[in-house]
Amino acid sequence: MPVPPAAEPAKTGPSRREQILAAAAELFARHGFHGVGIDDIGSAVGISGPALYRHFRSKDAMLGEMLTSISEELLDGGLARISSATGAQEALGDLVRFHVDFALDNPSLITVQERNLGNLTDPDRRKVRALQRRYVEAWVEVIRDAVPAIPEPTARAAAHAVFGLINSTPHSRHLDRDQMADLLTAMALTALVHTPVS
Amino acid sequence: MPVPPAAEPAKTGPSRREQILAAAAELFARHGFHGVGIDDIGSAVGISGPALYRHFRSKDAMLGEMLTSISEELLDGGLARISSATGAQEALGDLVRFHVDFALDNPSLITVQERNLGNLTDPDRRKVRALQRRYVEAWVEVIRDAVPAIPEPTARAAAHAVFGLINSTPHSRHLDRDQMADLLTAMALTALVHTPVS
């Protein structure tokens, strides 16, 4: 019975592409890139299978666009926080809070970025890695400004550790959103600023 | 040309099963469970494809055994550290150091446990989750003993955050092993013990 889907009432919320990316992110986060089929993504947005190819060139392109845009958003947001801050301490606080908010509000995107970088095509991976490197670099500079005598490799390792701490978010959910944000921000800043030796 | 493989010279290192599990863990960590084929695992240990079924009932069984044994090892090691410690502070320090050492010495196992829990069969996942829950419970008790007025849900969330911090290890590698261990241990303990409010 070929019932035409009777085009839903205007509403014009997020575009089809964005809908698809959100659904795919959710699925990739839960089952892994190769554990999700084209048909799974399609039916998650109410269309079926190959219709996705009206919006994306391939499944790889979906992952690529997903990870590229999240990396750009993190980098842009991070740089904005840094340049609007007045001192190194404030910059570090803003950076942490920004990352915490992003992770809490986009848990599946964060999960996908953490787990599925290796499933990108080579050109996409290069692009995403470049963006990530710039983001880490920004963190490292701020940390070195805020923490007196910390060596550069230590600052880099500490930055990665703090990313791990903050990004652990999607796997817990024992506190409500704002308590969680406060806890993660406090723990991250404490670990960065008050850890001896460093 | 059916050349018989000429059985390598005794040597009797790790058993075949262990070899296979180690190779599979490495591959699962890098490409994801569904991104790795039976033939990939086989050729990583020098045999080819279906020979794996002389050692494991299925690909799922490999993942199941991998995650079960790592969860048991963590739980057993954690409980041992707790019961051999004299006070709450010491127990927490030992627990952190134990987890840090484990993560640094078994990066791909840690990665697989973090990322591929969802690819387990239902019975395996139940078993692994039960073991993990007991491990987290042990941490929560120690944290509540060591940190005066911390509420239980906060302690739980903080434990997960610290796991994230420590398990971020495989993705960095800017310091040598021992410096990394010291840094992660110090950051984790600082975050747990010196974060205000908590």
Next chain:
DNA sequence: GCGAACGGTTAGCGGTCGCTAACCGCCCTG
């Protein structure tokens, strides 16, 4: 010294997956 068990091999089956082809109805524009 024989036979079973062990741990390999290759061939191939059935199912799934990414993607293309071919088609179609709706809506907008000239």
Next chain:
DNA sequence: CAGGGCGGTTAGCGACCGCTAACCGTTCGC
């Protein structure tokens, strides 16, 4: 009101994947 583009549909192709079948050489206990 013709026609093109947009965003859907189903059918199906070719490749790959997990796993089994059938076979075989080596080793070891009796």
